[in-house]
Amino acid sequence: MADRVNAKKKQVRWLNPASGYLTGYAYTLNPYVGCTFGCSYCYVRRMPVALFKPSPWGEWVEAKPLDSEGAGFRREWRRAIAKGGVTVFMSSATDPYQPAEHAERLTRRLLEAMAEDPPQFLLVQTRSPLVVRDIDLLRQLGDRVRVSMTVETDLEAVRKALTPSAPPLAARWRAIRELREAGIPTQAAVSPLLPCSDAFPALIAEAVDRVVVDDFFRGDGSGGKRSAQLRMAERYRELGEEARYAPATADAFVHALRALMPSGVYFGQEGFLP
Template structure:
């Protein structure tokens, strides 16, 4: 566990079970961090499980719980449900330890349907956990162009419904909003109990500089969506969602990710 800071101020700790991420999304802000820049291999082509000592982690965890105020963002620089998690089960081992003495709050941020494997543990945490599932568009062509190694959108929509049916607190993270159809707000309003929207200009941790370095405007131009690459696009999308969803269920940016 590492002390949280910056965009995640409001959490006590971040927890990243893996180093690297094989989903390799084109817009990921981690691409511009030293972790990715100085590795040598391109971001998205490698992932390394962190060493895990179950008893050692439990001792650290119990000490933190005794002090109080344990709020966790999992994860800030990787997806806790990497494809390798099927084999490693590192995230599951961490959740098993947490479920023994639940934190004040855990936000589990992922884009992987594998999260449903751990419904049994998430249920044990009750309302102290929220699964935040990324769904940035409803267009598979856009997903394939900008996040080709991420799970298909239909699988993610099934995941959010399965989690809700199991009684797990959830939200959909449209972060960042990508080019989508006119029907996307209605699709999200039907699927989600809570939504957070973000964009490339206020959500990349650098006021849009990292997104510019990643040439996101050029990627939009290649998709014929250059006019959508503006803060106003997300603002209008939020307005559409708020017209469809209950008051207090739609957030923008950092507020929607806080404990």
Template sequence: MGTIMTGPKQEPKKRSTRLLLPASGYLTGYSYTLNPYVGCVFGCSYCYVRRMPLALFRGEPWGEWVEAKAFQEADFRREWRRALHKGAVTVFMSSATDPYQPLEYKQQVTRKLLEIMVEEPPEFLLVQTRSPLVIRDQDLLRQLGSRVRVSVTIETDLESIRRSLTPAAPPLAARWRTIRELRKLGVPVQAAVSPLLPYSGEFAQRLSEAVDRVVVDDFFRGDGSGGKRSAQLKMEARYGELGVEGLYTPQTADQFVEQLTALMPEGAVYFGHAGFMP
């Protein structure tokens, strides 16, 4: 009897996961959060996600792994339309990862999500990132117009501090360039000084010249737990190692906000929750 040829074995199709999750806690004010990836290879020392079950029970150090969420275009389009049918949709992307992980170069999950959003736009979308890769999607961001805001994290103007506390994150020069290019393209953008790290005396002036909207946050009011997660991450000790322990107080951010407010137009400077809202 001859051999029956069945062809190559087919892997079972990976089911999509739900991507739009109801916003809560610090992000109350949005309809949904959307995280295209699980994990984050930027691995910032202060990241509050380090103290969440997602990171604590993974078995691998936070900052050393990232995975694209299971995504099927047709499934997300249905999920998106269901959300739109319920009413005005406001989305924070992303709350527990950066939507522009290096893996996004290959996977393009974030870009595919934006393509679907452009077809049927939300009321508002905030894209929170520290990656220059966001420039790649300027065509889609421009189509969303005033319905989108790109929030670029730039916590300090000192590269030495960036290397000490966020060594795997994109260099500051690349982030300043990203802000300039987005503004030139007409894409709404803000600088997210979140959390404020040790900085030079020129930082406030430079921000006031680079953007027309800034949000500042700190370790005490911006980690989603009233500073408890930051304490667990021993951020005060990290400041001590850098010889700047005197800056680890809520007053540091308050004074910085005062400096910015004196330099920028009314309504351009925000602190904490309000600066991330639609």
């Protein structure tokens, strides 16, 4: 009996039905629980997975258990593929390429299984340049994959103030360049838009041919309530940027982008859809 109970505890569901902001996908896939990038604005901070842990969000991460052959995931994956319509958002509540991935290689092992039996579409959402390590697997997925690289600002001082544990911006720009040179479909995710310079739209237009923009008021999955609970307005005030904390800021940014990019500029949910 005890063995059966332990076995149940070890069972992991990898593919979870997508809903809410990610309606349009069949599944979300989170290789890790927790995220040590710990961005100050992360909406997951207001979700049960973060609220009921003894340690603050950003200070812990758990790799989901995957046996050496990935048998559990492969079984679940094959069942989903057999049903059809497999569109996956990886990841919705963690970064699949956070520092733990260097040693765990969990995301890579999942991609290996996906490459053997490709989905209809996979979006890889990350802010980590580690994603370029897996260019070989991403190439195998061809136009069935898109890497969405978060670059919320072009100001390193803002990055350090609001997301101090996230990768430097220069490394993310290099990753975008390497991905595109390798032929991997790639977009920039200015999500959420943080205080930036007037040159930021031009930098985006030069780097990518697809970009999605979002803000704290329409993109946190709660109409701005989670962002308010995270006291983002106060964080802006501390930076002397309180005037930018308004929906009009992102609207103006999108307008500037569209003046530079005749197509490929999206706002909010539509930019993340398959």
